[in-house]
Amino acid sequence: MPMPSSEIARLIKQGIPNAKVEITDLAGDDNHYAAIVVSSEFAGKSKLQQHQLVYKALGETMGGALHALQLQTLAPK
DSSP: OOOOHHHHHHHHHHHSTTOEEEEEESSSSSSEEEEEEEOGGGTTOOHHHHHHHHHHHHGGGBTTTBOEEEEEEEOOO
16 A cells, blocks of 8 residues: 655654655655655764664554655754
8 A cells, every 4th residue: 555755754753853854756656755854863873873763763664555765864964
């Protein structure tokens, strides 16, 4: 079942409360997305650790309702 981009943003913001999230539907199918997530929580963390925080926020939806997510994470400057 497809997942709306608003739900992806909601889950990420719920798990990383200060995050700024921008979601793009890459294929127009509600299954393949790109996300840019900016959070001070990422400061001092490796890209792998940053991505793990986002995947933790998304929980079981990753690989289930959410088929593919191209992820870019950034700490504010």
